[in-house]
Amino acid sequence: MSAEKKPGIKKIKAAGAMKKLMADYFLELDEAARTGSAKVAWCTSVGPAELLRSFGFRVYFPENHGAMLGSSRLAPELIPAANAVGYSPDICSYLTSDVGSYLRKRTPLTDAFGLEGVPRPDVLVYNTNQCRDVKDWFGFYEREFGVPCLGIDTMRGIGDIAARHLDGLIQQHRALLPDLAEIAGRKFDLDRLKEVVASSYRCTQLWKKVLRLAEHKPSPITFFDGTIHMGPAVVLRGDERAERYYELLIAELEERIAAGEGAVPDERYRFYWEGMPVWGKLRSHAELFAGLQACVVASTYCNSWIFEAMGASDPFEGMTRAYTELFIVRSEKFKEQYLADMVRDYDIDGIIYHDAKTCPNNSNNRYGMPERLDLRLGVPHVVINGDLNDLRLYSEEQARTQFEALVEQLREAR
Amino acid sequence: MEPGAQPERTLDPGTGFFCGVDVGASATKLVLLDGGGEPVARVVRPSGVDYATTARACLAEGLAAAGVAPGDVARTVATGYGRGNVPFAEAALTEIHCHGVGCYQHFQRAIAIIDIGGQDNKVIRLDASGQRADFKMNRKCAAGTGAFLEEIALRLDLEIGAMDGLARRTSDAVQLSSFCTVFAKTEILAHLRAGVPVERIVRGAFLSVVTRVMEMAPLDGDVVLTGGVVAHNPVVAEILAAQLGRDVAVPPHPQFTGALGAALVAGRQAART
Numbered sequence: 297m298s299a300e301k302k303p304g305i306k307k308i309k310a311a312g313a314m315k316k317l318m319a320d321y322f323l324e325l326d327e328a329a330r331t332g333s334a335k336v337a338w339c340t341s342v343g344p345a346e347l348l349r350s351f352g353f354r355v356y357f358p359e360n361h362g363a364m365l366g367s368s369r370l371a372p373e374l375i376p377a378a379n380a381v382g383y384s385p386d387i388c389s390y391l392t393s394d395v396g397s398y399l400r401k402r403t404p405l406t407d408a409f410g411l412e413g414v415p416r417p418d419v420l421v422y423n424t425n426q427c428r429d430v431k432d433w434f435g436f437y438e439r440e441f442g443v444p445c446l447g448i449d450t451m452r453g454i455g456d457i458a459a460r461h462l463d464g465l466i467q468q469h470r471a472l473l474p475d476l477a478e479i480a481g482r483k484f485d486l487d488r489l490k491e492v493v494a495s496s497y498r499c500t501q502l503w504k505k506v507l508r509l510a511e512h513k514p515s516p517i518t519f520f521d522g523t524i525h526m527g528p529a530v531v532l533r534g535d536e537r538a539e540r541y542y543e544l545l546i547a548e549l550e551e552r553i554a555a556g557e558g559a560v561p562d563e564r565y566r567f568y569w570e571g572m573p574v575w576g577k578l579r580s581h582a583e584l585f586a587g588l589q590a591c592v593v594a595s596t597y598c599n600s601w602i603f604e605a606m607g608a609s610d611p612f613e614g615m616t617r618a619y620t621e622l623f624i625v626r627s628e629k630f631k632e633q634y635l636a637d638m639v640r641d642y643d644i645d646g647i648i649y650h651d652a653k654t655c656p657n658n659s660n661n662r663y664g665m666p667e668r669l670d671l672r673l674g675v676p677h678v679v680i681n682g683d684l685n686d687l688r689l690y691s692e693e694q695a696r697t698q699f700e701a702l703v704e705q706l707r708e709a710r
Numbered sequence: 711m712e713p714g715a716q717p718e719r720t721l722d723p724g725t726g727f728f729c730g731v732d733v734g735a736s737a738t739k740l741v742l743l744d745g746g747g748e749p750v751a752r753v754v755r756p757s758g759v760d761y762a763t764t765a766r767a768c769l770a771e772g773l774a775a776a777g778v779a780p781g782d783v784a785r786t787v788a789t790g791y792g793r794g795n796v797p798f799a800e801a802a803l804t805e806i807h808c809h810g811v812g813c814y815q816h817f818q819r820a821i822a823i824i825d826i827g828g829q830d831n832k833v834i835r836l837d838a839s840g841q842r843a844d845f846k847m848n849r850k851c852a853a854g855t856g857a858f859l860e861e862i863a864l865r866l867d868l869e870i871g872a873m874d875g876l877a878r879r880t881s882d883a884v885q886l887s888s889f890c891t892v893f894a895k896t897e898i899l900a901h902l903r904a905g906v907p908v909e910r911i912v913r914g915a916f917l918s919v920v921t922r923v924m925e926m927a928p929l930d931g932d933v934v935l936t937g938g939v940v941a942h943n944p945v946v947a948e949i950l951a952a953q954l955g956r957d958v959a960v961p962p963h964p965q966f967t968g969a970l971g972a973a974l975v976a977g978r979q980a981a982r983t
Contacts, residue, residue: 670844681849693791694830698847701806705842708807 305586306552306559308521310545317541318527322409328354329415335480336415338437340430341530342600342619343423344448344469346496346611349534350489351480356415357531358433359426361405362390363523365397366575366685368404375686383436388429389654389685395436419479421472422447425625427657444479446472450620455627457620465616489611492534497606497614502542503529504602509549510593511642514558516549519569519592520582521559529601558591565590565706568638571650572597572658572684577692584696588703594642596623596635597658624657631660632668639673646702647677653689678702725980726784727776730972731768732805733761733792736828736856737938740768741969742776742783743977750776752966761795769798785980787972791829803975805968806834806845812971813934814840816961821932824923825967826939826946828856833927846927851889854922856939858891862915865895866908874943877913883949884914894918916943920950934959941965 328334337353339345341360348355365371371389374396379385381399383392397403398414405411420434420443431447438445448468454461473484503526510517517525525545528538552558567585569592574581585592600623608614623634638644647669649661656662666677678698682690725745732739734757742751751772758764765788773780788796789808796802805825813823814836823834831848852858863870877883884901888894894915901911919939933954940946941964951958961967 676844679846694847697791697804697806701804701845704804704807705845708841 305582306557306561308517308525308545308548310541310548311524313544314525314527314541317532317537319409320537321532322405322411325354325356325415326409326411335418338417338420338434340422340426340434342425342622343421344472344615344619346492346534346606346615347469347472347476347489348421349492350485351476352482353419353476353480354415355531356417358394358414358437359390359430360527360531361397361403361414362394362685363573363575364404364408365393366390366573367578368407369576369687370397370402370404371576371685372687374400374402385654385686387654388427388433389683389689391429391433391436392654393685394433398437398440417441417443419443419476420445420447421476423450423619424448425450425619425622427624427655444475446475448472448619450625452625453627454620454625455630457617461620462613462616465620466612469612469616486611493606493611493614495536495539496534496603499529499533499538499542500601500603500606502539502546504604505546506542506549507594507598507602509546509553512553513566513643514556514560514563515566515591515593516552516557516559517593518559518582518585519595519598520573520578520585522595522598523573523575523578526598526601533601533603560586560589560591562589563591565645565703566643567592567702568635568642568644568647569595569597569650570635570647570660572652572655574650574652574682574687574690574695575685576687577682577690580692584699588700590699590703592648594638594644596638596660599638600624628663628665632665632672635660635665635669636673639669639675644675645706647675648699648702649677649679651679651681653681653683654686655684658684676702676705725977726782727778728973728976728980729769729772729783729786730808730969730974730976731765731786731788731790731796731799732808732966732968732972733757733765733788733790733795734805734828734938734968735791735830737965738764738768738790738792739966739969740765740772741966741973742772742778743970743973745977747974747977749970749973750778752963752969754965757792761792762797765792765796766798785976787976787979789968789972801976801979803972806832806847807842808968808971808975809936810834810836810840810842810971811974812967812969813936813961815970815974817932817934817959819932821934821959822927822929823934823936824929824950826855826919826923826935826937828938831855831923831926833923833929835927848922848926851891853889853891853894854919856937858894858919859915859939859943861891861895862898862912865898866911868908868912871942873912873915874945876909877916877943877945877949879909880907880913882910882913883917884910886914886918889922913945913949916946916949917953919946920953923950924953929954932959934961936961936964936967938965 337348371393377396377399378392532538603618605617680695740753753768788799793802835843
């Protein structure tokens with residue numbers, strides 16, 4: 297006997313086009329790294345990708361690789377290799393699984409796209425807006441590959457963003473130019489940067505539209521779909537092919553809305569996911585919620601790749617503001633209001649907080665946020681303990697019981 | 711039944727019997743209710759490794775004890791971690807829901823329920839109408855659960871059933887400060903080396919359990935303690951009451967609260983269909 301109905305997850309047809317696009321992206325990177333036809337830059341997920349593209353770099357994102365290590369469930373096998381060389385099991389499991397992947401010479405890129413390994417970098421460029429771990433992560437590869445590691449150190453806990461925050465960060469972006477020009481072997485081209493930033497802005501607008509379509513009832517897309525389909529917005533922003541992909545996806549989702557079709561059949565409950573996905577459990581979570589007639593319609597995570605400030609007339613100011621006004625960089629007060637707005641906009645019935653053991657910066661349950669929002673909004677919540685990649689830190693049964701109990705509570709209240 | 715409290719009579723005599731099965735991590739509990747909502751059988755067995763077989767054995771034992779034919783069970787609801795493994799259940803609900811229903815049946819007022827089980831703890835708050843206001847589960851770690859006490863008993867070379875009596879021999883508990891069961895066992899080694907009497911260590915283990923559940927949520931209002939740990943170790947309720955500075959209620963047969971709730975839900979579901 298099972299509490300939930302048989303799950304019925306609706307597949308997104310555009311997924312085939314996305315897979316092709318992602319394959320092209322990785323094959324181009326691989327070709328550049330093998331032949332030297334273009335320089336390869338490794339960039340943190342919300343690092344200055346536009347600047348790198350303007351110099352002609354092929355841009356690779358280790359955090360994207362980290363997510364692939366998680367979703368392919370290779371991570372739990374690889375993390376111990378990083379632990380053994382001194383990288384603690386308590387730090388970012390993207391970092392430890394990626395370093396473990398390097399040490400063990402195993403990557404999901406082989407099965408997915410036929411690559412022998414990850415593309416070797418010519419330069420490493422970080423922005424600590426995500427966390428300090430990204431800098432330490434790139435520091436490992438700086439030592440391994442003997443290539444320059446450059447970056448931007450962003451402050452944390454920002455409330456209102458003021459000129460005093462941005463001025464120094466803009467200077468940090470500009471300070472990268474001489475080194476990047478030397479490594480790329482070409483001069484900085486402001487017009488090219490403007491073109492790339494403009495493309496990135498169009499991509500962001502389209503990605504935002506994808507996510508906002510989930511305000512519709514029933515939602516045509518789930519959070520779990522979003523974590524997959526955000527791929528181009530992460531790794532190909534600033535590349536017009538990402539824009540074409542989201543136009544295709546939007547058309548399909550609008551067709552669903554017109555036909556009255558939801559991503560979850562018979563959607564009755566709408567949830568918000570705060571925190572990282574549990575990458576190795578995406579499918580089982582998607583099926584579990586679908587079986588409960590529940591759709592996780594929105595998340596902080598998927599919305600973290602919306603960079604509206606890219607529309608500014610000055611590309612440096614646009615990039616800098618976009619990468620500083622992220623949720624993860626902001627104050628607790630800002631985050632609380634952001635979540636309250638999302639609950640209102642998406643008509644959320646319940647909030648799921650994922651307390652990811654190795655990702656404190658994306659675990660927003662640790663300073664009383666759920667309790668404060670409960671009082672303020674009267675929307676129930678659960679906190680699940682887990683991790684983005686390290687499944688040793690996740691308890692399937694405890695999470696399942698909490699999800700089901702939340703739905704039971706909502707059902708009882710109706 | 712507490713003085714003044716009235717049971718919620720939603721079941722209809724003559725409609726057969728209703729069964730609740732709570733397949734927990736350590737024990738499987740079964741309650742069989744007659745059509746009027748009165749318990750006619752309670753069965754508990756170790757859950758073992760084959761939940762379906764254990765559930766069937768509990769049912770057979772319960773039916774035999776009550777003299778009820780299998781065909782006279784109108785509906786069964788399963789709960790607990792193994793709720794998906796009860797082949798004869800028509801529905802399944804979480805133990806969070808069923809403990810709430812089972813406790814409310816007895817207390818009929820706003821309560822904060824603490825369920826200390828074999829592998830996890832829950833704090834479930836019900837409003838005056840019995841509707842769940844919120845709930846919390848312990849973190850992934852099993853510190854503060856029945857599993858913790860089993861580990862401590864093993865370290866002290868005690869039968870688990872002897873712990874309650876030992877703890878009552880003293881009011882002077884040692885402090886076990888570690889969150890971690892394994893580290894707590896290491897702390898115990900240090901106490902044993904120092905010659906601390908076993909009863910002080912055992913009381914310290916119960917105090918540790920109480921401390922862990924008090925960390926889970928603010929325990930305002932009337933507190934009710936359920937689950938197998940308090941059923942076998944009533945001293946836990948006394949220690950919790952002392953820590954809270956007020957009385958802690960324990961329903962009759964606290965290990966069966968979840969199964970009772972499941973059986974009551976079975977009756978209500980049957981009444982609706």
